[in-house]
Structures are given as C-alpha cells and as structure tokens.
Amino acid sequence: MPPERLSRHDCHPGKPNDTYMKHMSELTANTSFEHVSYLWDEEAAARLAGDEVALLIYRSNLLGADLRLTNYGGGNTSCKAMARDPLTGEESEVMWVKGSGGDLGTLTRSGLAALYVDRLRSLRKVYPGKAHEDEMVALFNHCLFDLESKAPSIDTPLHGLLPFRHIDHLHPDAAIAIAASRDGKTITEELFRGSIGWVDWQRPGFDLGVRLRQCLEENPGIRGIMLGSHGLFTWGDTAYESYINTLEVVERCAAYLERHSAQGKPVFGGARIQSLAEADRRKQAAALAPVLRGLCSSERHMVGHFTDDPRVLEFINSNDLERLAPMGTSCPDHFLRTKISPLVLDLKPGEDLSDFRVVQEKLKPAFEGYRRMYTNYYEKHRHPDSPPIRDRNPVIILYPGVGLFAFAKDKQTARVASEFYINAINVMRGAEAISTYTSLPRQEAFDIEYWLLEEAKLQRMPKPKPLSGKIALVTGSAGGIGKAIARKFVEEGAVVILNDMNEARLQGAGEEFRSAYGKDAYTTVVLDVTRREQIQETFQTAALAFGGVDILVNNAGLSISKPLEDHTEKDWDLLYEVLVKGQFLVTQAAVDVMRRQATGGDVLNIVSKNALVSGPNNTGYGSAKAAQLHLSRLNAAELGGDGIRVNVVNPDAVISESNIWAGGWAEGRAKAYGITVEELPAFYAKRTLLGQVILPEDIANACFAFVGGLLSKSTGNVLNVDGGVAMAFVR
Structure with a gap:
C-alpha cells in the first residue's frame, strides 16, 4: 500500500x-x-x-x-x-x-x-x-x-x-x-x-x-x-x-x-484589452446596469449584482475569453446558478453610454440571440417529462474591461451566482494552467439543470412576495416615516437603498436592517437631497448594488412653524430647497434610471395634509407642501407614457419617531394651537373624524398599497392618511 x-x-x-x-x-x-x-x-x-x-x-x-x-x-x-x-x-x-x-x-x-x-x-x-x-x-x-x-x-x-x-x-x-x-x-x-x-x-x-x-x-x-x-x-x-x-x-x-x-504560460492566453480605471469602471457599470436589468427582466423583475474583482477582469480581458466563455461551467453547483453559459457584451470598455436608447437598441439583438440559444438548448436536450423551460435570459453578463453583472430573482441569488462564476473562472484558470479545461457535455448539463428532483426543490421554495425583484429608494429612510416605509418594503420582498444626511442615524439604521433582514436586503448611502452630486452618487450606488430603481419615495423633509412676520428668507429658502427642489431633483434622477430600464416604475411623494389645509403659522411649510403636491400631478401627467406612476400620500401629525418634530416644530405647532407640546398627540387625534393617532407604519402601509400590485393602473392620486380631516378632502 x-x-x-x-x-x-x-x-x-x-x-x-x-x-x-x-x-x-x-x-x-x-x-x-x-x-x-x-x-x-x-x-x-x-x-x-x-x-x-x-x-x-x-x-x-x-x-x-x-x-x-x-x-x-x-x-x-x-x-x-x-x-x-x-x-x-x-x-x-x-x-x-x-x-x-x-x-x-x-x-x-x-x-x-x-x-x-x-x-x-x-x-x-x-x-x-x-x-x-x-x-x-x-x-x-x-x-x-x-x-x-x-x-x-x-x-x-x-x-x-x-x-x-x-x-x-x-x-x-x-x-x-x-x-x-x-x-x-x-x-x-x-x-x-x-x-x-x-x-x-x-x-x-x-x-x-x-x-x-x-x-x-x-x-x-x-x-x-x-x-x-x-x-x-x-x-x-x-x-x-x-x-x-x-x-x-x-x-x-x-x-x-x-x-x-508560475511557469510562464500566459494566464488565459494573455491580456487582449486593458481595464478602465476603477472609478471609470464603476461609472460605466452604473450607467449600463439599468439597461441590462431591463433587458434581463423580460419575464420577471430581476435584481442585479456587479463585481470588478481582479479575477473577473483577468478573465474577461483575456485572449481566451471568446473560446472559454461559451463552454460554460463544469461543476453542477456552478451552472445551476449561473446558467449554461454567460452573455459576453460586444461593447468597448469606454463606449459612450449617455444615450440609453441607442444602447438599448444596440444590445437588444444580443439578448434576443441569447434567448434563442437557450431555447434551442432546451428543445434539443429535453425529455418527455422535462419541466417547462425557465427564464431564458442570461444570469451572468460579462463586459470586457469593466466587470461582471449577475441578475436573478433577488440580491442574494444574484450575488451568489456571481461568486459561483468566479469559482468557475478559478477552475478554468487552474485547468488551463495544467492541461486543457473541459466542460460537461450539454446533455449532461441539461439533465442536471432540468432534473425533476431539482424542479421539485424549486417548487418547494416560498412563493415570491408582492415586491420581490423590486428596488426601492426611500429618501430620509434612517428614521421615522422613511424607515417604516423601507422596513415594510423589505418585508414585502424588495431591496432598499437606505439614506440620510445624518451619517450617525444612517449607520444605526443600517445595523438595524442587517440584524433584521441580512446584508442582501439593503445598502446605505449618505444623501442630502439638495445636492445634485450626492443624488447622482446615490443612484450610482443603487445601480451597482442592485441594478437600478423601481420605486422612489420622496420622503426627506423638514418643517418650520412661524408666524408670517417671523419667517425669514433663510427659512423660506430652506423649505423650498429641501421639499420642492429636493423632490424635483431626486425624481429627475430616478426617472432617468427608470427609462433606462424601460420597465415602468413608481414615484411616491410623501406630502402632507398641509398641502390642502390652510392653518396658522404655516406659510412656508404649507406652501412648499402645496408645491410638492402639484409637482406630483405634473409628473404623473408627463410620465404615464413611460409606464411610471406618480402618486401622493398625505400624512398628518405623525409624531412617533419622526425627525420632523425636532428643531422647534412641535413647540411652534403647540403655540399656534394654544396647548403644550405634551398635549399635541391627543390634540391631533381628537380633531380627526376617526380619533386615531397616526403612526409611521400607517404611512408605510399606504405606500405599499400603491406599489404592491393592486393599484398598478392608478396614477395621479392622493391618499390621505390623517385619521380623517374633512378640510383635507381632495374632493
């Protein structure tokens, strides 16, 4: 022995x-x-x-x-x-x-x-x-x-x-x-x-x-x-x-x-092209990801993942990419998650992607070709009892000089698919170093992919939730109403981009979401909605982390309550900068992403009962909220042709956990009504038709009602969540 x-x-x-x-x-x-x-x-x-x-x-x-x-x-x-x-x-x-x-x-x-x-x-x-x-x-x-x-x-x-x-x-x-x-x-x-x-x-x-x-x-x-x-x-x-x-x-x-x-043989036949610099790679990937996501979502909404891992770049930039990529992976664990082979994009690393319509038209034939290839693969190898063909779109997309995109039903599945493809790259690299890489015969691969036992495993998986595959950006989501909305969306299957201008609050919200939902349910980014460069960085983060955005909730805000004579120009400018200009700028950026995806979308604006009701000591805040409301109507009228719905939720007196009550607003409203701050919650509830205290979760539920699928043919609407304030009735 x-x-x-x-x-x-x-x-x-x-x-x-x-x-x-x-x-x-x-x-x-x-x-x-x-x-x-x-x-x-x-x-x-x-x-x-x-x-x-x-x-x-x-x-x-x-x-x-x-x-x-x-x-x-x-x-x-x-x-x-x-x-x-x-x-x-x-x-x-x-x-x-x-x-x-x-x-x-x-x-x-x-x-x-x-x-x-x-x-x-x-x-x-x-x-x-x-x-x-x-x-x-x-x-x-x-x-x-x-x-x-x-x-x-x-x-x-x-x-x-x-x-x-x-x-x-x-x-x-x-x-x-x-x-x-x-x-x-x-x-x-x-x-x-x-x-x-x-x-x-x-x-x-x-x-x-x-x-x-x-x-x-x-x-x-x-x-x-x-x-x-x-x-x-x-x-x-x-x-x-x-x-x-x-x-x-x-x-x-x-x-x-x-x-x-280490014996001198060039890895993957040596480099054919050079990668873009890291910042340029990420900028290019962020511009392209929504287009790819839209094309990959022809059968259901997909969530993306991007990586420019050095091992990926070495492979996709190589002379052997054209030979090895179509062969697919060998280990069943790999191709069950990555599909039989990836889609390699015929785009130059520094190609101009600014006109997304041109990019969409250029890439459509490649996706149609991939779907035909996958259909032919299925039809050629299927058995009489094979399960029906599954989604024909690629899971792994390679962009030479830039990186790897993965798209799947949720973030974890997409991330894991990318990790498995890196495993496959490692295998190809090693096999080519010592001999020649071989993949499984197509029939063997098919018999694994469409194995009845694998199908049974898929059928046992939980059914998708209403927001599965959706990506949501809720501004000001580190606390109060915004965090409640983000939490509701995640619980209903979405992934979210948490953001706030307060970094400490944002970090705390991120830790809370990681503990409750895991790392794949969210990402975080610092965002001041009045700063255009931070808005662009936020949507770039969304594109790189998840592939784009489907739902925008304009929730970030502040409040100032003063009599007319006490209002300063600074107060006025701040209110309109955050509430009106902020909503305008963020919506503008979100619509650009949604159009790149070409899958429609939802814009929800958290406005206020004060947009409709004339109250004391409320000149700046109330008029800014009215501007937000009408801006919503204008956007709804303009964006319907893109399949983008714009709706409004009007809260009132959401005191619990809300940052809006800081900075003197509670004192100002209490003074306006001749009561103490401690008496405000009861005062607001008592004046409503239902006599109810309004909580952040109530606003979150209203938002979900708009985006959960049952109201998919509604746009330009206003939903009051105020316990019933007759003066705020829209009609």
Whole structure:
C-alpha cells in the first residue's frame, strides 16, 4: 500500500492499521497551510467532545467559512455514530448528513438528516438501476432515524455507502480545476501517488454512491476520491481527522496549480484589452446596469449584482475569453446558478453610454440571440417529462474591461451566482494552467439543470412576495416615516437603498436592517437631497448594488412653524430647497434610471395634509407642501407614457419617531394651537373624524398599497392618511 493512503477501516470496521495511524499523526502535526485556512480551535472542539453531531456541525461551519474549500450552499458533510433506537432501546449506527438545501457555513442540527445506516445500505438490494434513480430518493424517508430530520439530499447514499465515520464532500476550486481538466485522472494519480481515487463524471444519485464504494474497494487505503468535473470526497475517523485530511488534499491541489501557473504560460492566453480605471469602471457599470436589468427582466423583475474583482477582469480581458466563455461551467453547483453559459457584451470598455436608447437598441439583438440559444438548448436536450423551460435570459453578463453583472430573482441569488462564476473562472484558470479545461457535455448539463428532483426543490421554495425583484429608494429612510416605509418594503420582498444626511442615524439604521433582514436586503448611502452630486452618487450606488430603481419615495423633509412676520428668507429658502427642489431633483434622477430600464416604475411623494389645509403659522411649510403636491400631478401627467406612476400620500401629525418634530416644530405647532407640546398627540387625534393617532407604519402601509400590485393602473392620486380631516378632502 502506498505510504500516503489513508483508511481507518480498510473498507470495514476494525482495528486502525499502522499506516493510517502514522499518517494521522503526521496530519495532526501539520497545521500550517498557505492556500486554505486552518480554523480549528482545540478549546472549542474540546467543549464538544463526546458529541459527534456537534463536532460535525463545528467542522462543517469551519469548512463553510473558507470559500476556497466550498461555495455557498454547496457540498455536504456527515458523521456516523451509535445512538439508542427509540423503538428497541438498542444501540444502532446512525448517519447524520447535511440535508437538502442549506449552507455548510451556517449549518445547524435542524439542517441535518439522520438515517439508520443499515437500512440505507440495504437499499442496494432493491436498487433497480440508473433509470430509476429518482425513485430511490423517496425510499430515503424509510431510513429516517429522526422523524424531524431535514429532507435527505440526493447525495445521501454517497456518504452512507462509504464506511468512514466522518466524510466531507466539497467543491474546492483547486480540486475541480484538476477534475475538470482533460488530463485530470492522470494528474490526480501522479499528484497523490495513488492515495486519491478517481470516479468519472456521473450525475449524483444512488449509483454514484455504489461507484464510490467500488472505487474504495478497488483501492483500499485511499484517503479520498476525486469526482470528474464535480468535486472531492475526503474522510477521517474523527471530525478533526476528516477536517485535516480535507485541508491537506485541497492544499496540495492548490500548490500544484500555483507551481504550474508560475511557469510562464500566459494566464488565459494573455491580456487582449486593458481595464478602465476603477472609478471609470464603476461609472460605466452604473450607467449600463439599468439597461441590462431591463433587458434581463423580460419575464420577471430581476435584481442585479456587479463585481470588478481582479479575477473577473483577468478573465474577461483575456485572449481566451471568446473560446472559454461559451463552454460554460463544469461543476453542477456552478451552472445551476449561473446558467449554461454567460452573455459576453460586444461593447468597448469606454463606449459612450449617455444615450440609453441607442444602447438599448444596440444590445437588444444580443439578448434576443441569447434567448434563442437557450431555447434551442432546451428543445434539443429535453425529455418527455422535462419541466417547462425557465427564464431564458442570461444570469451572468460579462463586459470586457469593466466587470461582471449577475441578475436573478433577488440580491442574494444574484450575488451568489456571481461568486459561483468566479469559482468557475478559478477552475478554468487552474485547468488551463495544467492541461486543457473541459466542460460537461450539454446533455449532461441539461439533465442536471432540468432534473425533476431539482424542479421539485424549486417548487418547494416560498412563493415570491408582492415586491420581490423590486428596488426601492426611500429618501430620509434612517428614521421615522422613511424607515417604516423601507422596513415594510423589505418585508414585502424588495431591496432598499437606505439614506440620510445624518451619517450617525444612517449607520444605526443600517445595523438595524442587517440584524433584521441580512446584508442582501439593503445598502446605505449618505444623501442630502439638495445636492445634485450626492443624488447622482446615490443612484450610482443603487445601480451597482442592485441594478437600478423601481420605486422612489420622496420622503426627506423638514418643517418650520412661524408666524408670517417671523419667517425669514433663510427659512423660506430652506423649505423650498429641501421639499420642492429636493423632490424635483431626486425624481429627475430616478426617472432617468427608470427609462433606462424601460420597465415602468413608481414615484411616491410623501406630502402632507398641509398641502390642502390652510392653518396658522404655516406659510412656508404649507406652501412648499402645496408645491410638492402639484409637482406630483405634473409628473404623473408627463410620465404615464413611460409606464411610471406618480402618486401622493398625505400624512398628518405623525409624531412617533419622526425627525420632523425636532428643531422647534412641535413647540411652534403647540403655540399656534394654544396647548403644550405634551398635549399635541391627543390634540391631533381628537380633531380627526376617526380619533386615531397616526403612526409611521400607517404611512408605510399606504405606500405599499400603491406599489404592491393592486393599484398598478392608478396614477395621479392622493391618499390621505390623517385619521380623517374633512378640510383635507381632495374632493
């Protein structure tokens, strides 16, 4: 047996062999790695001693924390241990394995499937062959030890038919680069001197589990198995041994790629073009993103993600881009998220994008061509029972000299797709350095993409929310009404651009949203609506973060309450700068983006009851609000042809959390009505027809009513949310 081979049991339970023990001793001493991260904490692991499932989760989380080892949602891990059978009271061998879906980096016990090992292995007796692969998945449920288990994944037999107590199945870029190269099997044998087995590409399932076991039996003592074009299996007798074994195998793959990459061969055939400077790349990407988003949203609204990662630029600027990009990705985890191949734009890096209509017309043929290609791919490879064709638009779009755009149903999916395509770039880079990159045959790729089990997984996903795929910019959204609107929109499926001129408030709002909704639900930008350059920066941020804007809520404001004789010119100018000019400038910028998308949009203006009601000590504020209201009507009349709806929400006396009551406004209104500040909430509620206090959430609900889909044919409307103030009735 070669000295590097690793096996705890030599394919059956028993006493550890000397080769195994010697090798594990060497592994334990080697905790220094250059290409992967060693994250094992002895104290943390010691606290979990005796609980193999806890150690499995600990190991899984460490592996998932290093994207060089696996990618989001990819890979699976397992452990086998004895547990008390609740029916017989006797000890039984049970396997805990990552269930269907989920992510190793965030895996918890609830994400595991637990199965009786003997029952799972007994399925070999009834396995009818590859033609009935999908039928076997239903039988996994008959093997469940824990009835509260996560649904077992298609990879379950790959772990169950191997004898090792701890197993890692990962998709490291370095390993897949070897697995996806033309000479991958030979390289694997030479690099690991026979200590890593090889199994040619095959779709995951019970038969692949049988082939892994066969590979192990034919090569006793191996420490892992490379799956052609797919990934890596490694193992150990303990969680730590499996972890170290995985790190060492991936480290050796990465070091091998690095040595060959340094031998002078130009990466991807060398550079064909040069990138724009970073600031110019981002400016160009921001100008183009809404156009691309509109073209990608022909079937449903998509959310975008942009990256100009150096690895992306190296690939898209290269001589080999034209050859490699159409080949698509090799690993199923990659192309399930990125589609079979990307769309490469025929645009020069510094091309003039100022006239978006010209750009739209130039790019339309490329998108139509991609849709035809994808339709032909589907029709050529489909089976009688294949699911219906899915969205035919590209997910990954490459702009040489600028960067990569990804578009998907939500921000997380788009971001993850871009990360997976970078994984694919890493694989192509490594494979080309050591041999020649190979992708999966189109039929094999189709059979994975339109696998009935994958379709079933998609059908189990939650239905889209009313604002799924929508992007909202709410000015002044770090507090009060604005934050309530932004929160409501996120809860209904949108992503939002939080902004405020107060950086401290903005930071606090961002932390609140990250804690409640996660990093993909929002982005933040400092915005003073009176400053045109900050407005442009805000919409550039929206374009780069999400691809554009669908909903604009002009909410930012302030209030000044003074008698006519006390009003200063400075007061007057400030009110009109923020309320009227601010609404005008931000709307103007938003409409430009919406027109680039060509998918319509919504503009909501948070005005006030004071736009309609003449009250005391309110000359500047009331007249500015009236100007806002009429500006809304004018915009509605002008923008209908673009499918852009403009509507108004008129609040009154929203005191809770509102910044508008700072700066003397509350004192001014209390003085005008001859009451104290403390009496204001009750005073405002009492004077309404419904006698209700108005909260920020009430305004948020009114905004959602306009944009949630039920009022999609309404524009130029005013919705009062004031508890009922008869003087403010529009008609």
